[in-house]
Amino acid sequence: ARAINDHAEIVGLSTGVFVFFRALRWNADGTLTVLARPNAMQSAALAINAGGIATGFQSALPNEIVPRHAMLWDRDGKPTDLGSLGSDSAVGLFINERDEVLGDVYNSPPNGILGFFWSRASGMVPIHGEGEGMTGLNKHGVAVGNMRVDQRPVAFQWTLAGGLAPLPLGTAFSGHVSAIQDSGEMVGNIVAADTDRRDLQTTRAARWPGMAAPIDLNKRLHRPPAGLVLTSAEAINRSGVILAQSNAGLVML
Numbered sequence: 001a002r003a004i005n006d007h008a009e010i011v012g013l014s015t016g017v018f019v020f021f022r023a024l025r026w027n028a029d030g031t032l033t034v035l036a037r038p039n040a041m042q043s044a045a046l047a048i049n050a051g052g053i054a055t056g057f058q059s060a061l062p063n064e065i066v067p068r069h070a071m072l073w074d075r076d077g078k079p080t081d082l083g084s085l086g087s088d089s090a091v092g093l094f095i096n097e098r099d100e101v102l103g104d105v106y107n108s109p110p111n112g113i114l115g116f117f118w119s120r121a122s123g124m125v126p127i128h129g130e131g132e133g134m135t136g137l138n139k140h141g142v143a144v145g146n147m148r149v150d151q152r153p154v155a156f157q158w159t160l161a162g163g164l165a166p167l168p169l170g171t172a173f174s175g176h177v178s179a180i181q182d183s184g185e186m187v188g189n190i191v192a193a194d195t196d197r198r199d200l201q202t203t204r205a206a207r208w209p210g211m212a213a214p215i216d217l218n219k220r221l222h223r224p225p226a227g228l229v230l231t232s233a234e235a236i237n238r239s240g241v242i243l244a245q246s247n248a249g250l251v252m253l
Contacts, residue, residue, distance in 0.1 A: 001026070002056075003047045011035075011045035011054045023056055023073065035073040043071065047095045051075065055082075055092030055101045070103050070116065070124075082118050085126050090116055094137040102137040114147055117160060127158055135188075136180040144177045144186055155188060157211065170213030175206065179235050184210045187233035187242055192216070205230035205244045217244060217253060 001012040010026040023035035023045040036043040036058060043058035052075045057068040068089035070082040084090040085105055092103040101118040105126070114129035119141070127134070131147030131154070143158045144167075155167040155177035169175055172190035180186045186208040206214040217230050228248055235243045242253040 002045065003054075005048045005052070006050050007052070009048055009052055011048045011056070013044040013056075023054070023058065023071070025052070025054060025073070025077070033077045035071075035077050035079065037079055042068075045071075045073065046091070046093055049095045049097055049099065051097070051099070053095060053099050055095045055103070057089070057091040059089075070101065070118070072099070072101060072118075082116075083124050085113055085116060085124060087111065087113060090124075092118075093134060094143075096137050096139045096141065098139065098141065100137065100141050102134050102143045104133040115143075115145055117141075117143060117158070119160075122160060125160065127164065129156075129164065132176075135178055136186075138180050138184070139182045140184075142180060142184065144180045146176055157186070165211065167208055168211060168213045172206075172214060175214060176232070177208070178233060181236045181240070182238055183240075185236060185240065187236045187244075189232040190214050190216065203231050205233040205242075205246075207233060207236075207242065217242070220253075 001010050004010045008028040013021045014024055015021050020042040023043040025033040035045055039060050040058045045054040045056040048054040054073045058071045059068045069084050070090040070092040072080040087105045087107045089106040092101045094102040104115050105113045112128050113126045115127040115134040117125045129147035134145040136144045147154050153174045155175040156164050158164045174191045177186050177188040189203050190206040192202045192204050205217040208214050230244045230246045233242050233244045244251045
């Protein structure tokens with residue numbers, strides 16, 4: 001299982017006798033919907049929205065490093081091949097309530113495409129860059145991800161209308177964004193030192209209140225235990241509750 005929506009519908013994959021793995025949806029009534037096409041040797045559903053629309057990937061070849069196409073499966077399990085933008089592989093990772101899809105593109109060698117955005121109106125749109133990939137999509141179609149520019153990590157926000165915009169860093173050296181919620185707040189981490197010497201860098205969990213300088217979440221803790229350090233914020237929900245990694249394990253804020 002890879003994802004669940006508000007109606008207890010779950011998507012993921014299972015292995016089979018004649019296929020490597022195939023995309024499935026477990027329905028709230030206990031039934032199972034096979035999402036994969038009959039000729040698919042490997043497929044996986046990785047995200048699902050409240051309408052039961054899912055995204056992931058599919059390939060007709062039984063090799064894990066062969067071209068994969070991003071996929072969309074409708075409520076009835078009908079597939080739509082979103083394509084791969086001519087790359088080695090494309091994988092749908094996020095889907096919002098407008099059925100817009102965000103995913104990663106994998107290239108060998110790199111061709112300058114980091115990820116993609118898809119909607120029924122726009123089709124598959126490349127997101128240019130090189131680096132880690134896409135990490136979140138909200139209900140307004142605002143995407144976030146991470147790339148590298150001159151070997152330095154750069155967290156960014158992307159929209160169809162405005163394109164790519166690096167997230168502000170304030171006094172931080174670099175940043176990494178992990179998630180975005182519907183109000184536009186983003187979370188991740190920042191490297192607090194103003195140097196590229198790794199031995200002097202300090203990673204801290206951070207929140208971006210929109211396109212403004214990041215806030216070190218360690219500075220917002222009330223009476224924290226001695227020695228506790230929040231190192232990375234991993235997720236944020238609609239209510240603004242944040243899940244963060246720390247030197248003592250997971251912390252909810």
